[in-house]
Amino acid sequence: MTGTPVIGVLALQGDVREHLTALASAGAEARAVRRPEELAGVDGLVLPGGESTTMSKLAVLFGMMEPLRARVAAGMPVYGTCAGMILLADRILDPRSGQETVKGIDMIVRRNAFGRQNESFEAAVDVTSVPGGPVEGVFIRAPWVESVGAGVEVLAEHGGHVVAVRQDNALATSFHPELTGDHRVHGLFADMVRAVG
């Protein structure tokens, strides 16, 4: 791709603004995406943290679930943090009834695996493909990855659990790099978008 990649942030619910800022720092043109027409105009998409059950209900309500599935299946680069990681999982171990996902990564995730809101924590996490030392991971009611299929690359673990993965065009982290001033994970994602373009 020549020029600046246009990267959207799904803006139905969650920490949208922080991702827009992080993407802009990583050299992308960042836009909030709420409607199918807006999705059509981006080269890549971030699914933010928030509440995966609410986000999936809103995606269905706003007519976004099918367009999201279609673009991800067609190879659009996508990056999910926390609730966004849950939305990218082909399977949730403990879904709320009727909870749907966009799918894209052959993995099973466990929601709220690291505990409740008041058990949130920060930890240094070494992420393969992110040079320059560990990133500061912010874990807020974070999921972990229970198991992955053969095509999934594990990029990071914390406490013996998988917390960052990549499969082809899709990247996911249990933690929230957008809440720190360190935008190297968004930089990795912006490079994935440039590589496809």
Ligand SMILES: NC(=O)CC[C@H](N)C(=O)O
């Ligand atoms: N910080 C987060 O995104 C929390 C995710 C939330 N536990 C969920 O299941 O969606």
